[in-house]
Amino acid sequence: MPKSFANPFRGTGLLSDWPLPKDDPAPVQALLARCPKQGVTPLRAAPDLAQVCGVANLHIKDESGRMGLGSFKALGAAYVIARDASRVEPPSAQGRTYVAASAGNHGLSLAAGAAIFGARAVIYLADAVPEAFANRLRAKGAEVVRAGATYEASMEAAQKAADDNGWTLLSDSSWEGYTDRPLAVMEGYLQLAAEAVDQIPAKPTHGLLQAGVGGMAAALAAHFRKVWGDAPQILVVEPDAAPALIDSIRAGRPVTTSGPASCMGRLDCKTPSTIALAGLSHDADAFVTITEDEARAGVALLDQHGFATTPSGGAGLAALIAGLTGVGADACVLAILSEGPEDD
Numbered sequence: 001m002p003k004s005f006a007n008p009f010r011g012t013g014l015l016s017d018w019p020l021p022k023d024d025p026a027p028v029q030a031l032l033a034r035c036p037k038q039g040v041t042p043l044r045a046a047p048d049l050a051q052v053c054g055v056a057n058l059h060i061k062d063e064s065g066r067m068g069l070g071s072f073k074a075l076g077a078a079y080v081i082a083r084d085a086s087r088v089e090p091p092s093a094q095g096r097t098y099v100a101a102s103a104g105n106h107g108l109s110l111a112a113g114a115a116i117f118g119a120r121a122v123i124y125l126a127d128a129v130p131e132a133f134a135n136r137l138r139a140k141g142a143e144v145v146r147a148g149a150t151y152e153a154s155m156e157a158a159q160k161a162a163d164d165n166g167w168t169l170l171s172d173s174s175w176e177g178y179t180d181r182p183l184a185v186m187e188g189y190l191q192l193a194a195e196a197v198d199q200i201p202a203k204p205t206h207g208l209l210q211a212g213v214g215g216m217a218a219a220l221a222a223h224f225r226k227v228w229g230d231a232p233q234i235l236v237v238e239p240d241a242a243p244a245l246i247d248s249i250r251a252g253r254p255v256t257t258s259g260p261a262s263c264m265g266r267l268d269c270k271t272p273s274t275i276a277l278a279g280l281s282h283d284a285d286a287f288v289t290i291t292e293d294e295a296r297a298g299v300a301l302l303d304q305h306g307f308a309t310t311p312s313g314g315a316g317l318a319a320l321i322a323g324l325t326g327v328g329a330d331a332c333v334l335a336i337l338s339e340g341p342e343d344d
Helices: 026-032 047-053 075-085 104-117 132-141 151-165 180-188 190-199 215-228 245-253 273-283 291-305 315-321
Strands: 002-005 043-045 057-062 097-101 120-125 145-148 206-210 235-241 284-289 332-337
Touching: 002 245, 026 057, 026 075, 026 190, 043 190, 047 057, 047 291, 047 315, 057 190, 075 097, 075 104, 075 180, 097 104, 097 151, 104 120, 120 132, 120 151, 132 145, 180 190, 180 206, 180 215, 180 273, 190 215, 206 215, 206 315, 215 235, 215 273, 235 245, 235 315, 235 332, 245 273, 245 284, 284 291, 284 315, 315 332
Parallel strands: 057 332, 097 120, 120 145, 206 235, 206 332, 235 284
Antiparallel strands: 002 284, 043 057
16 A cells, blocks of 8 residues: 555545534633643744755644643543533532543543542553553552453443443544544644644644544644645654554545554554544545654654654654655644653
């Protein structure tokens, strides 16, 4: 299969019966303004790296310090729990149990939000998720349950636990009959998008958005289209071991793909979020896949230039470094460093 694929549904989209990602950050900004840990993350110019990549300008939105959790995902599940808690006075989620599967930072966001508002958090992890990450979840007060060899297996276990126990499932993916909460998780990511729009000195020609189930990419693409219109080329980058979005676009419908485990563990999702697919089929210009070696090489170069991250957090930039994006020498590129490096 080719490593890139132009989106034939750009501007029209797939899945007309599904809700599209929201594009207005105002409700998120109003709620997060009440959070003492909320702060704007930096947009960092990278002229030396731009020269290496052969582009005119490169701006990197650095989410490694977001709300002390080290990832853009701090804006997702925690925002949904805060929204739930704000519906009572005083704001509280006491008596509720939130459950989710996580390949990484979504679980930390859920655990942090639950701790702030007095709820219980139960996180299901696949066997492949490192124990160091499980311990980070426990340190935030979450209960950790191991279930299955893959993210998809842990998600099935989390959904069953929610059904069996009357818990609130808070997934960052969506499927038939489950749309409200993942839509709200994606809405939280609009804070990142709004900050980037405010910070960048000129409208970019290209935006690079890495994707797992696609929630971040779809939310950011929706806001960028609202503010900047059709001018930026939006490119979505996935592991070639988990090409759920690009394969769905090729097929013209949601598909579950298969492949080996990826070093881009946060992006190693074999089934797309249907809401995200609906949004990206409308807003993205092209989809790109990246190999394990290309991701590792890109992250090594990013580290040399002062942008420490993981293969997941730097996948979009790694695709640019590897020359997979087709971006020209006069380009002004906006990319997302979506998480910091792994803990030792």
